[in-house]
Amino acid sequence: MHSDGNRKATIARHRVRLAACALLAAAAVLAGCERGSQIGAGESTGGPSGCPAVLAGAQAAVSRAEKKEVFWNGPTTGPAAAPGKTIVYVAQTMTNPGVAGAANGVREAARVIGWNVRVIDGGGTPAGIQAAMSQAVAVRPSGIVVGGFDPDSTSQQVSRADAAGIPLVGWHAVAAPGPSRRPELFTNVTTRVEDVAGISARWIIAHSHGRAGVVVITDASIPFARHKSDLIRKELATCSGVELLAYENIPIPDASSRTPQVIASLLSRFRSRWTHSVAINDLYFADAAAAFRAAGEKGSGPPFNIGAGDGDPSAFQRIDDRLYQAATVPEPLSQQGWQIVDEFNRAFSGRPASGYVAPVHITTAGNSDGATTWDPAGYREAYRRIWGK
Structure with missing residues (x-):
């Protein structure tokens, strides 16, 4: 009887400990949530x-x-600047900061290389983007940027541009970087999705x-x-x-x-x-x-x-x-705008696309150093040397 009583007391104490542990675990989970x-x-x-x-x-x-220092590892050679070109940038919508940022990079690079740029805003609707592409083809530019939308959604306009010999360069237009056959793009500028x-x-x-x-x-x-x-x-x-x-x-x-x-x-x-x-x-x-x-x-x-x-x-x-x-995970928007201009320059000179794809980067409060954009260092100087500007 005495040993049985000890066993029961031990079991009771064990149950109390288990219950206490369960309560503590529940409290810890609630605190963590x-x-x-x-x-x-x-x-x-x-x-x-x-x-x-x-x-x-x-x-x-x-x-x-998250490394802060990322240096230019893109092209350092290519054709000199072709003179007197006009580029139309068709934007999916300029309310998309990425589309707008790439457009601003194109404008900046065009000023350096000596070209004219016109931006047509598709307004983010299928009808608006089709109308913008129709307008772009109608002005017979040297090249058209497909800025952030699926070229297949404007297949008729893309066919007309191809028939007119107007090269297309995409920005986030298809899933992969580089040249595209279907749809027909000289190249698509983007990081790898x-x-x-x-x-x-x-x-x-x-x-x-x-x-x-x-x-x-x-x-x-x-x-x-x-x-x-x-x-x-x-x-x-x-x-x-x-x-x-x-x-x-x-x-x-x-x-x-x-x-x-x-x-x-x-x-x-x-x-x-x-x-x-x-x-x-x-x-x-x-x-x-x-x-x-x-x-x-x-x-x-x-x-x-x-x-x-x-x-x-x-x-x-x-x-x-x-x-x-x-x-x-920022796109190097300005650099990509400059790359778009360089890709057109290669197309106008009968050269292949550069094949450059920017590396991925993560920006946090710990590595931004107060900057408001991210681009690999040295791209402007590299493109200026290539173009002779």
């Missing part, structure tokens, strides 16, 4: 990583992409230590953007500790009106489960700020937001000020 808690790069949001091997690779890739999508997803994995609840925002009407967001989802899925909470399709022309409503709804649905966001364009986070602020969310996060593309000046400002954006 508080929206105001700060989660920095490399810190865990929920204990050990859910994907140790994937996490290690993500941390290494992010470390490389696989690289941009991959590094933005890896930043989330690294930043969350492999424990994240993620919202992905895209514009599925643009094949390039849809492909990018699909690749982001695929990379996020490599980490078992990352949960895709929502995949939101918001057309860029509707971003200012729809994004605040979507953000408010997501906050209501997911609350503290939502730790990170990735959007195919930084502009979504500009439009999201009011909804985050109205809900009482801290500008420094969570959720921690990364833009998988463009990197316009306002994105850099939000990152530096810690206002609802933590990082961006």
